[in-house]
Amino acid sequence: MYSHGSESLIKQAREIQDSELQKFYSRLVKLLQGKELGYEMVDSLQRLHLILSANKYIRTLPPELQKRLQSLLSSPAEQFQVLSSAVLRETLPPAAHSGNYSQENIVQLNSHAAALLLSQAGSRADVSSLCTQLLRGLESRQSEGPTNSLTHTLPILNTILTHNPECLTEDHVTLLSKKLVDWLRYASILQGGGASSGGFFTGPRSRQPVPIAELDGTVSGDFFTVLCVGQSFTEDQWMNVFSFSALRHWLLTYHSVSNGNGTADTDDRSEVDGSVVSMVSATSSSSRLLPPKERLREKSFQYCQRLIEQSDRKAHKKSDADLQKACLVEAVCILDCVCEEDASLVFRAFPCIKALFGRLNSDLSFARVLLPIAQFYLNHGEMAAVDCGSVWALVFGRFPSELFNDPFLAHELLRFLRLNLESLQLRVPQYTHSFPNLLKFLAWDSPAVVDDFVDLLPSLVTAGTAVELLHTLLDLPCLSATLVLQVRSTCLPISEQSGRGLLSLDAFRSTSFRGLFLFLLRGEAGSGDTIDRLSTLHELLVETADWPRVVQCAQIVPVLLHIFFNTVITVADEKLLAHLILVMLERSSLLLNIPKYNKEIHRVFSSHLLRLCKLHPSLVMDQSHELLEFSGATANVYSKEEIYTHVVWVLGEYLSVSCDSRCSVTLITSCFEALEAVLFEITSSVPPPGADCPAPRVVTTLMSALAKLASRSHDLIPRVSLFLSKLRTVTRGGSVAWCSDEEDLVAIVTRGEELWSLLKAPGVAQSVLTPPAHVTTPQWHRDTNVALPLRLRTLTNLTHSH
């Protein structure tokens, strides 16, 4: 598809020499002068376009060429309109361009010339005047004008409105509202081209005008919509299509509640409550009395109701069936929009929406239509006092668990959650418990939806579910593997045994391990934090560690964990935080064995362990038993070096009476003994087979921790000093089995000597190694001792002029 030929073409276009280019320009001018608009002209223009667009820097054409191309814009042959528009779009507009907007009559321009004008608009004023002209043309349009000039008016206006809704005045809005009503509601219901103009019978070919038909072939019995078909179409039927296509955007721009309509509606609501609620849109006769905006609202309402009813018909073609779905989405969104503006419409709309929901909710192929319905329920359900339980059961239940592999549904559902987060947290109590289901989207296609989860995850972190959520996040790659297995399981027949990677599939299908997988696939939180046989599960899934989805998922887990921890400290009490530390220690050895995954998770754990303990130093006391047990196991030095280092550090730093009054001398001593034993062991023997030498940081951290503990209980000091001097002696002999690098060894020994000399003066050691709080949290100018030199320095700088 994309060949070397294309690459070289682009290269040629970019590197064309200026002299060659000028020759090309003059040849082109000659061709244009010649008026013979043939193949050579087309080819040259195409090449010119390539040359101009190949660079991101804009070129200026010679004025003569520019002028001739400009005149080509109104050529009768469309190809020249397109080519000249495309070429001119790639060049600078001529200097005296702003005049064009008032002089040219944009309505006379074809679509391509109009596109050029739009893209060259240089300021808001240009765009506004374009707008005004378009509408003037619309107003004064005679019926015998060219048909195509109208159809591009609405799209151009629509695209301008995205950025600049203020360019339409009240009058313009009123005018367009009236036009839209005409096109939407009163388009012809006869097929175009059938009626013969003029009075004569022109022979056997003349026909009776035929009415339009529905998508299932039956004759249409109501007004024309986008779901009506005919052999050919009249102009107003085309405008019907264009109007509906632009309608939602129009309503969102000019009919939003923030336009000040809100207050008026609250008054109206009381009147509606008292009156009879009409289920049928019988107000059409009275709507003639409504002002244009309200009339448009009413007609939009009717149009959408008709579309919903038309979508129930069985279309003959698949493309039409797809269109019906798209129309349903649009219709529900428009109904939502008009109901936001005029609350009295809710009572008319709800029966229709409810019926639609009833019709579609068991068919998952309509899932994307059900999302706007859910939005409608969320926005108006409370007012109409409708029970939304079945809607949320779908959105948080069936959709994630059965349609996790539909990328478009995932995108739209997560967007729905993001946009309505506050509302959902208020009205849908099961939201915070639905994370096992919602995370299935992430587990299946991490790169596509991780961005959404970065925004959503904080809302899912609550004190009640934090522990279960942490376990779920850590096992997200397992969920990923399980979902792949689930999909494969439904595709492959049970008897097939060929292919690789079947061990896990067999396990997935076997009854003895079913429970493990079912836990991962659960839909709601609350049935347990995790399972006992987690290690069994990991073993069963060991071959999945190189599956692309699993690997992609493993890469995003650290990011989510950071978000989790950052959020949980804002909602958790100390008891929960202590529990989380426990989970971190436990799970550090209980992870699916994916390359680099363990290391990354350990790194995340380490940084947050540090942070938690810094915020709440008494946590170290709370979990001292587990932390001691962890730090006393020498195997942890080799298998979980990062976490081990940090655990030792927090023990050394925070296990003191100044951090928590419950700390006793016995506790300090037992901690000391545990760490001392490990330090002895790792510095006197070769590392176990398969493990690297411990990093110097582990050794120095252990030494520092011991020194800190000793400074708090002075009778431990001789033991430390003895060890440190022994260390110095041993290493003087040269290399050692437990340290491969000489420089590292020197660093370790130097540190040891520093600590040794510090401990010779216990009082000093204590204030250095266990500093009181006011030293570690400097108060700068608020502290009398520190403030004086600062004040003196400031005064000096102020009074001495340099």
Next chain:
Amino acid sequence: MVRCFLIHTVCPVSALGAGESRVLYCRVFGPDESLFTDQEREFSPEERRVLQREQTAVVARQVRSAASLSRGAAGRLLMEALPGEEALALQEADSGVLRLRAGDPFPEEMSALWLGVQSLGFTLVCEPHENLLLAEGTLRTLTRHCLEHLHLLGPGSEVLLRSDRIDALLSRLLPHGQLLFLNHRFAHSLEKEVAAYMTK
């Protein structure tokens, strides 16, 4: 509204770095959005154009990366369809949708729908409230027409030299970025016009 339509590479290109994408066709609709954001200074037309080109380059790169990750995860082998097998190529195409955060690269949040047909990607960047079902259908139709009328399954480089065909196609099916609700009769009528243009 659709902000832009791109055709770009989703395969490795030797002249570019890894992960880079060559934009072969790019059409941005509507007035330049930098006119309406509150800038400290006005951009000149040259600067606006460079900005626009860089924005579309960012989108192409992000879609390229999304497409290659998606293909890797699906684990399917890329099969080469031959000219004449456009419908098959379309059926086998990967598709997805990407969220472009506000500021990256457009001022507001956008959704980028993409279709990956062998080594080329077709991307529609839509405003977020847009009807994505309709956008998806329109993208597929546009891709099918591009594959057929530009003979993209062959080795040619018509997408570069015959970009006016794509312009004409877009002016019918996606005029000024407006997605249209077209039933098969309306679509047929427009496609007849498109076919008439292509035969010139």
